[in-house]
Amino acid sequence: MRLLELEINGDRLHVAAPPHWTLLEVLRYELGLTGTKQGCDKGDCGACTVLVDGKPQLSCLMLGSAAQGHAITTIEGLLPAHRAQGGAGADPVQDAFDRCGALQCGFCQPGMMLSAKALLSENPTPTSTDIKHALSGNLCRCTGYTQILEAALLAATKTEEVL
Ligand code: FES
Numbered sequence: 001m002r003l004l005e006l007e008i009n010g011d012r013l014h015v016a017a018p019p020h021w022t023l024l025e026v027l028r029y030e031l032g033l034t035g036t037k038q039g040c041d042k043g044d045c046g047a048c049t050v051l052v053d054g055k056p057q058l059s060c061l062m063l064g065s066a067a068q069g070h071a072i073t074t075i076e077g078l079l080p081a082h083r084a085q086g087g088a089g090a091d092p093v094q095d096a097f098d099r100c101g102a103l104q105c106g107f108c109q110p111g112m113m114l115s116a117k118a119l120l121s122e123n124p125t126p127t128s129t130d131i132k133h134a135l136s137g138n139l140c141r142c143t144g145y146t147q148i149l150e151a152a153l154l155a156a157t158k159t160e161e162v163l
């Protein structure tokens with residue numbers, strides 16, 4: 001086991017985990033943060049996407065030890081961060097996905113929403129093409145993507161209102 005010091009959703013945590021474990025495994029099996037989904041486990045599906053210093057990262061391809069010294073955001077961190085910034089209600093991206101019905105089984109949603117969040121942080125007024133490009137690494141086996149695109153566009157509108 002190796003003792004890791006991680007910053008997850010604004011909290012500094014100490015966690016012991018096998019040295020070969022990925023960040024995905026540490027999040028799910030040591031910290032209980034199961035919002036980060038384990039799909040292909042080899043970098044193909046995007047279900048395990050988290051934010052590392054605000055950028056999307058496949059947590060199945062990153063060792064837990066490599067996450068030390070970086071700010072990690074999982075889907076569980078979006079609402080608290082939104083509220084801490086004075087926001088009311090749900091995080092704008094989560095709210096938009098909810099309003100647009102942009103899910104069926106929901107397995108892809110955490111990764112989709114975090115990729116959308118990262119895009120909107122960098123580019124609050126993305127085009128449809130920008131969104132398709134930003135979400136191109138997140139696969140959905142259910143929805144057909146139309147509502148997901150609509151949700152990201154709606155979230156962009158709401159983000160603009162907040163800015
Ligand atoms: S579980 Fe990481 S990309 Fe599929």
Ligand code: FES
Binds near residue numbers: 102103104
């Ligand atoms: S809603 Fe089922 S994988 Fe996207």
